[in-house]
Amino acid sequence: MQLQQDLHLHTHCSCDSACAQIDAIVKGCQAAGIKHFGISDHLHTKFNMPDIEIARKEFLEYGPVPGFHFGIEVSCATQWECEKIAKRDYASCFTCEVNGKKFQTMTPIDGIMYGGPANGPLMVDLTQEDIDRLGIEYVIGGVHKPNYTEQTIPTMIDDYFNQHCYLVKHELVDVLAHPWDGLGFWSGYNIVTHDPADYRVDAFEKIPQEYWDELAHLLLTHNKLAELNFGTICSRRFEGKIARYTIEKLAEWRDKGVKFTYGSDLHGAKYPLDGEVTIYDAMKCLTEYGFTEADFALPPRLK
Ligand SMILES: [Zn+2]
């Protein structure tokens, strides 16, 4: 199979380690024969909006390219943190105690990671007005941190499930990004201990089948797409165990009729055409699991 799209590409404007210039993305995707490709920098909360504004400016300055799109990757945030960020009341988040260890951050760049009420109301800090003003063509929504729940396997599975359901039902979200990605990391306190044993690779196989089934049902009834994310399906961590588990489950979703987008989640400086792992590895892997071009679709505004 030939992947015709890559809708999850971060530019150097993204708030994280991403560093690609737009020109490198356009030329790399064209060289790989991708018909539809789009940039999708992070918006965890409104705190990151200046990054999106700069990305939009660079996108417009680059000029129109056939098949080149402007998207966004939003996080499932919490009402608590969005309200605090709107009031610029976040000094308390800079240093806090997490499971008996000191957690420090310089800014709320990733949202407010700790200190909120467990399982409180969720929020996507983006409005239809933002979408119109910035010409956002599609919205990818992902889970990037806990909703202040305890970081154990059962609590984190429930937390992820709840956030996934919220994102799929959200009227502004078109694509569910990298389902269950990061579950192993957040199911322990690796963030403060840096102990490999606190990365709970065993969390994935504990996700109840009814959670997978319910998410497939929600994706279908809400007409939403799920993402096949390169970082998840081609991951070689833990001998590829997480990747195999995830792609098997996403193949089950496919058999129920769920449609997908593909996203490389590029953070590097250029689109990888050669090197250790590339879009060609993704195509090989997707073919092995029986995916075909017919399993992919584009978000509504790209059609
Ligand atoms: Zn993500």
Ligand SMILES: [Zn+2]
């Ligand atoms: Zn991403």
